[in-house]
Amino acid sequence: MDIAIIVGLDVISGIASLVLISAGLAVIFGMMKIINLAHGEFLMLGAYATVLSVSAGVNIWFAMLVIAPVFVGLVGVIVERCLIQFLYGRLVDTMLATWGLSLVIVGGTTMIFGNTIVGVSSPLGGFQVGAYQSSLYTPFLALMAIFLMTAVFGVMRYTRAGLIARAVMQNPEMAATLGVNPARVYMATFGAGAAMSGLAGGLLAPVAGVVPTMGAAYIAKAFITVVGGGTSLLWGLISASGLFGFINQIAAFLTTPVFGEVILFVAAVVLIRMLPTGIAGRFFKGRL
Amino acid sequence: MTLSRRKFIRNSAAGSVALAAPSLIGSMAQAQDGPIKLGSLHDLAGPLAATGEPMVYAIMLAVEEINAAGGLLGREVELINYDTQSNIQLYSQFAQQLAVRDKVDVIHGGITSASREAIRPIFSRFRTLYFYNTLYEGGVCDRNTFNTGTTPAQTVEKLVPYAMNLWGKKAYIIAADYNYGQITAKWMRKYVEDNGGEVLSTDFFPLDVTNFGPSISRIQAAGPDLLLSAMVGGNHTAFYRQWAAAGLKDEIPIASTTFGLVNEPATLEDAESRGVLGSYGYFEELQTPASQAFVKAIKDRHGAQTPYVSELAAASYEGVHLWAEGVKMAGSVDRMEVIEALETGLSFDGPSGKVVVDPKTHHVTRNTFLAEVENRAWNVLETFEQQQPLDTAAVCDLEANPNDTTHYIIDI
Numbered sequence: 217m218d219i220a221i222i223v224g225l226d227v228i229s230g231i232a233s234l235v236l237i238s239a240g241l242a243v244i245f246g247m248m249k250i251i252n253l254a255h256g257e258f259l260m261l262g263a264y265a266t267v268l269s270v271s272a273g274v275n276i277w278f279a280m281l282v283i284a285p286v287f288v289g290l291v292g293v294i295v296e297r298c299l300i301q302f303l304y305g306r307l308v309d310t311m312l313a314t315w316g317l318s319l320v321i322v323g324g325t326t327m328i329f330g331n332t333i334v335g336v337s338s339p340l341g342g343f344q345v346g347a348y349q350s351s352l353y354t355p356f357l358a359l360m361a362i363f364l365m366t367a368v369f370g371v372m373r374y375t376r377a378g379l380i381a382r383a384v385m386q387n388p389e390m391a392a393t394l395g396v397n398p399a400r401v402y403m404a405t406f407g408a409g410a411a412m413s414g415l416a417g418g419l420l421a422p423v424a425g426v427v428p429t430m431g432a433a434y435i436a437k438a439f440i441t442v443v444g445g446g447t448s449l450l451w452g453l454i455s456a457s458g459l460f461g462f463i464n465q466i467a468a469f470l471t472t473p474v475f476g477e478v479i480l481f482v483a484a485v486v487l488i489r490m491l492p493t494g495i496a497g498r499f500f501k502g503r504l
Numbered sequence: 505m506t507l508s509r510r511k512f513i514r515n516s517a518a519g520s521v522a523l524a525a526p527s528l529i530g531s532m533a534q535a536q537d538g539p540i541k542l543g544s545l546h547d548l549a550g551p552l553a554a555t556g557e558p559m560v561y562a563i564m565l566a567v568e569e570i571n572a573a574g575g576l577l578g579r580e581v582e583l584i585n586y587d588t589q590s591n592i593q594l595y596s597q598f599a600q601q602l603a604v605r606d607k608v609d610v611i612h613g614g615i616t617s618a619s620r621e622a623i624r625p626i627f628s629r630f631r632t633l634y635f636y637n638t639l640y641e642g643g644v645c646d647r648n649t650f651n652t653g654t655t656p657a658q659t660v661e662k663l664v665p666y667a668m669n670l671w672g673k674k675a676y677i678i679a680a681d682y683n684y685g686q687i688t689a690k691w692m693r694k695y696v697e698d699n700g701g702e703v704l705s706t707d708f709f710p711l712d713v714t715n716f717g718p719s720i721s722r723i724q725a726a727g728p729d730l731l732l733s734a735m736v737g738g739n740h741t742a743f744y745r746q747w748a749a750a751g752l753k754d755e756i757p758i759a760s761t762t763f764g765l766v767n768e769p770a771t772l773e774d775a776e777s778r779g780v781l782g783s784y785g786y787f788e789e790l791q792t793p794a795s796q797a798f799v800k801a802i803k804d805r806h807g808a809q810t811p812y813v814s815e816l817a818a819a820s821y822e823g824v825h826l827w828a829e830g831v832k833m834a835g836s837v838d839r840m841e842v843i844e845a846l847e848t849g850l851s852f853d854g855p856s857g858k859v860v861v862d863p864k865t866h867h868v869t870r871n872t873f874l875a876e877v878e879n880r881a882w883n884v885l886e887t888f889e890q891q892q893p894l895d896t897a898a899v900c901d902l903e904a905n906p907n908d909t910t911h912y913i914i915d916i
Contacts, residue, residue, distance in 0.1 A: 219725055226717040233715060323549075331553040332766060332811050333738045335745065337773040342751025348724050351749035354717070423749060424714055425741030429551050433712040433739050469718035473709045474681055476718065 218346030223469055225345075229354040231461030232361035233420070235453060237434045238441040239364055240413030242453045245442050247385050248405060250300060251311045254318035255438055256431020258410050262288045262417020263426045264325060270336045276422075277339070284418025285411040292410020296403045304402065318431065325428040338422040353423060360419055364412065369450055372504055381405050440484045446494015450504045455495040460484065539582035540575070540837055542567060542824070543602035543632075545613030545623065550590025551711075551737055552615050554766045558810065558817040559637065560585055561802050563612055566824035576831050584608060592622050599623040603630035609837040610827050612637060612820060617684045621911060624649055628909055633839045635827060637820040639765075639785065641687035642893065643912035644866075645900035647843060651867045652823040652859065654785040654815065656691035657895035658872045660761055662888055663783040664695035664732065666874055667759035670781075672729025673701040678719070678743070679734035680762075681708035687913065688734040688761055691895075694916040696732070704728050709740065716743045720750055733760040741768060748776035757781075767812040769877045780877045786818035786856040787875050787882045798855035815856075822854035826861060826868075858890065865900045867893035 237259060244252045252258075262284040269279035299317060303310045340352035372378035381401055384391045388398040424430060441460055445452025463483045468476025491498045544563050546556035567583045575581055584606055586598040595614070602608045603626060610633040614620035620636050627634040627648060634649045642655030668675070675696045679685035685708060693703045704726040707719055723731065735743055744763075747753060759781040763769075769777050788799055798821065799813050827842070829850045834841035847863040857871040869892045875882040899912040 219721070222721045222724070223718070226721055229717050230715060326549070326553070330809055330811070331549075331551075331557075333554075333741050333768070333771045335741070335771055337776055338745065338749035340749075342749065348721070349751045349755070350721075351746065351751070353749050420714075423742060423746050425738040425745070427551070427738035430738060433714050465715075465718050469721055472707055473713050473716075473719055477710055477713065 218348050221345050222348045222350055225350050225354050226469065227462050227465045228358045230465035231457050232358040234437065234441050234457035234461045235361040235365065236357065236416040236419055238438045238453055238457060239368070240409045240416065241438045242442050242445065242449055243409035243412060244406060246447065246449050246452065248402065249307065251307060251314065253311055253315040254321060255413060256435035257318045257321040258288050258292070258413035259417035259420065259434055260325065260428060260431045261291060261321065262414035263421040263424060263430065264329065265414065266418040266421040267334045267336050267426050276336060280418035280421065285415040288414025288417065289407045289411030293403055293407040296406040300406060301399065301402065322428045331428055333425045333427050335426045336422050357419060365450060365454060369504065372449070444484055444487050444494055446497035448496035448500045448503050451500035452494055452496030537579065539580040541582050541584055541606060541608040543606060543608035543611040544583060544585040545588050545595060545598055545611065546585065547590045547615055548587040552590040554811045555615055555816060558802070558813050559820040561806055561810065562817040562821035563824055565801055565805070566821045570828050576828055577835065588619070592619055595619045595622045596626065599626040603627060603632045608632065610635065612823055614638065617641060618682060631839055633842060635823045637823040638816055641684055642895040643899060643914050645896065645902065645912055646909045647866065647902050647906050649866060650823070650846065650861065652819040652826065654870065654872055655867065655893050655895050656688060657893060658785065658891040659783040660688065660691045661695055662872060662874055663759050663761065663781060664692060665699045667730050667781050668696065668699050668701050671757050674704055674729045675701055675732050676704050676723050676726055676728035677706040677732045679706070679708055680736035680740065681710045685734045685736065690916050692732045709735065711737050712739055714739050714742055716746045720746060720752065728756060731756055731758045733758055734762050736762055741771065744772055744776055764877065764882060765814045765816065769880050769882060770812065774880050777877045777880065781874065782882070783872060783874045784815040785870055785872050786815040787873055787884055788813040789882045789884055790873065794853065795855040818855045822852055822856070822859045825852045825854065826850060826859065862893055864903050865893050865896045866902060867896050869893070
């Protein structure tokens with residue numbers, strides 16, 4: 217029984233981390249159709265912002281929840297203004313540009329901070345379930361994932377800003393004739409996506425090895441989740457994270473970590489073959 | 505390797521002039537009196553950069569010392585270093601470049617076992633002397649190659665019984681999923697069983713695994729007395745964090761063959777790393793005069809941001825000096841003459857103590873050490889004097905089979 221609870225917690229933590237690492241990409245790729253290959257580096261910048269703030273004496277909660285997203289959000293706005301704004305609608309060009317950007321960010325971070333691992337330790341302790349132990353940080357990550365999804369839903373569904381963002385994504389010309397400036401909406405949306413990535417990076421910092429190249433370990437999973445989820449921002453993300461997180465964690469527990477990864481990728485291939493428009497394209501069509 | 509048409513024509517023209525006029529050959533022979541070239545292949549970018557950086561610093565230091573003492577055979581030693589960027593393809597490319605275009609006299613380099621196996625055949629083919637200065641799984645048997653790092657019989661053999669005496673007989677092995685981790689895990693199993701223990705399970709992790717939750721649950725379900733780890737790289741460092749975050753660090757202790765090779769003790773919090781056991785051929789914290797002078801020389805030149813000076817750096821430094829001893833004895837940089845000189849059992853007193861070339865295996869007999877992490881640094885507990893590379897010696901005898909070039913996967 218205890219082991220079932222522990223494995224259940226592992227599954228929740230797997231799902232929560234997929235939601236967190238993919239949310240920013242879901243906004244930038246899912247909504248804006250920018251293939252952001254620098255997504256992993258946005259996560260890395262969030263983690264670095266957290267680690268450096270903490271070692272400068274800032275409270276870890278403030279660093280993770282405020283400094284990381286604000287900093288990476290600003291980076292996102294700068295990137296959009298300097299690079300992305302020239303490339304809307306040019307899918308392949310955005311790939312090349314953001315890939316170059318990711319190399320620049322990794323190189324720059326390495327130059328400034330060195331390529332050794334940095335990090336902060338987890339701020340919450342462990343807890344006991346029968347004979348087993350787990351980290352309190354796991355349920356915290358799950359809470360943060362729920363909070364982030366609720367916030368996205370709230371903003372998109374109930375605020376004017378969310379309405380305008382959705383309108384511009386659907387039809388920028390029409391939105392422009394109604395007096396909206398699409399360029400500014402794009403900039404803000406890209407910044408918001410980057411900020412979500414920064415938040416995820418900050419939250420992962422205590423349970424990850426923070427190095428300039430850490431983004432590479434996350435980007436493939438983030439893309440699989442977003443593509444597997446399909447066109448709907450929220451339901452696609454939640455359903456794909458739920459499915460892949462569950463498969464990955466259960467497989468890793470029952471077999472080995474190697475097969476855990478293999479089974480995850482096989483499941484993703486099968487899913488995309490059967491549902492080319494993603495889970496949401498089939499089951500949550502037209503929903504947020 | 506770039507050979508433009510213009511260069512080709514120029515060179516062949518020069519060649520025909522030389523053929524036509526033997527008196528001109530004298531000026532070409534002068535190239536022999538130029539510097540002795542030492543090639544280096546190490547990763548200075550990408551995930552392995554933190555490992556490669558101190559190795560290059562150590563080689564630079566050794567070359568600087570040799571030149572300050574008047575060079576070798578009256579000639580200066582010139583270091584040609586290529587950054588392989590943690591990319592195996594670049595290893596092959598730069599290895600050919602060093603052997604064919606730069607025509608270096610010796611090469612020191614390679615970090616992972618995968619990179620070594622990519623370049624070792626190239627140096628055999630182009631007859632260029634090769635030194636591999638990294639601790640590894642053992643078994644390379646090649647007359648053209650010298651291995652100055654430790655192998656499992658020198659370190660794992662000490663670490664496993666020590667940890668089992670402290671903590672108990674039931675072990676759980678976790679290792680990185682490539683040749684180093686796979687083979688090291690076999691050695692761990694062998695030494696656990698030799699000491700009357702039992703391995704509950706062995707888990708391998710691809711280098712990009714970041715979430716260790718299910719594995720931590722599996723380990724708990726198995727209930728071992730100790731954890732033996734051969735995890736590699738930045739992502740795997742997260743294992744120790746997640747392990748500590750689950751509150752398991754004080755329940756199930758860890759002994760590792762890789763922890764602390766880069767800067768894990770300094771990175772993790774004291775609470776996350778205290779008590780981890782490790783065994784290597786050198787520790788920066790070693791308090792001998794030779795070791796302190798070595799660390800100081802590197803830190804003076806490269807400042808506070810220098811990564812941890814590990815066995816890899818010490819073995820690189822000792823490797824260059826061993827080669828220099830070979831050249832001095834041979835009185836030449838000719839490959840076979842230097843190999844034969846080294847095979848007389850040359851030795852060098854380095855930061856780790858005395859290092860002696862073993863002629864049969866082309867590995868080295870050297871001191872190894874066992875240490876425990878305390879206050880984010882290693883505390884050296886025991887010294888094992890003059891350990892022989894017995895694992896490789898069991899399968900390799902280059903005196904009997906000088907033409908062997910196999911990497912033996914030792915059957916255990």
